[in-house]
Amino acid sequence: QKEVEQDPGPLSVPEGAIVSLNCTYSNSAFQYFMWYRQYSRKGPELLMYTYSSGNKEDGRFTAQVDKSSKYISLFIRDSQPSDSATYLCAMRGSGNTPLVFGKGTRLSVIA
Amino acid sequence: GAVVSQHPSWVICKSGTSVKIECRSLDFQATTMFWYRQFPKQSLMLMATSNEGSKATYEQGVEKDKFLINHASLTLSTLTVTSAHPEDSSFYICSAEGDMALYFGPGTRLTVL
Numbered sequence: 001q002k003e004v005e006q007d008p009g010p011l012s013v014p015e016g017a018i019v020s021l022n023c024t025y026s027n028s029a030f031q032y033f034m035w036y037r038q039y040s041r042k043g044p045e046l047l048m049y050t051y052s053s054g055n056k057e058d059g060r061f062t063a064q065v066d067k068s069s070k071y072i073s074l075f076i077r078d079s080q081p082s083d084s085a086t087y088l089c090a091m092r093g094s095g096n097t098p099l100v101f102g103k104g105t106r107l108s109v110i111a
Numbered sequence: 112g113a114v115v116s117q118h119p120s121w122v123i124c125k126s127g128t129s130v131k132i133e134c135r136s137l138d139f140q141a142t143t144m145f146w147y148r149q150f151p152k153q154s155l156m157l158m159a160t161s162n163e164g165s166k167a168t169y170e171q172g173v174e175k176d177k178f179l180i181n182h183a184s185l186t187l188s189t190l191t192v193t194s195a196h197p198e199d200s201s202f203y204i205c206s207a208e209g210d211m212a213l214y215f216g217p218g219t220r221l222t223v224l
Contacts, residue, residue, distance in 0.1 A: 034212055034213070043115075043204045043215035043216050044215045045215070046213070046214060049210075088155070098145075101154060101155055102154075103154040
């Protein structure tokens, strides 16, 4: 079993839809959880950063962490064509432990 | 937010030459920087961890003599691809650690002819 599992998609939704992106993980030592957005031929951009279980909201984006289920989600409300990108989940334990990435989900928002 | 720059953004070189890529953290100091490689439609592949003032730690299968990493200061790490060959053509991305999150540079596209 891989440490972090993420459905690669592609996921295609109409403009205005609510998008749900998810990752599962197996390592209970993970404490810090991040979501990155990567446009084609660009470096990943940090979208959300959470520590411990719960929800965190930033504009149209909501990150959710459920440590008991080892499951994290990113919700995008009122999705826009400009949200079309690859979304990567990432997580790490405490201290100077390396970041472990999911494979990324390709999202297309159709106008 | 924290900003990481990379230079150059793209480079084309002849087989056998060496190419140096710079990674800078612009508004924060980074003790640790990471170098990734990414092929089209593939995920990020960690190549090495660069620590300021010490030798880099390479991932299994990455040739340290081919991919030379120097972390000379708290804001600069360089990756030199020595004697580049066409199979080294890829997208190279650096990242710097700040506040327990990683911030990525915009990437460097290397094409070896």
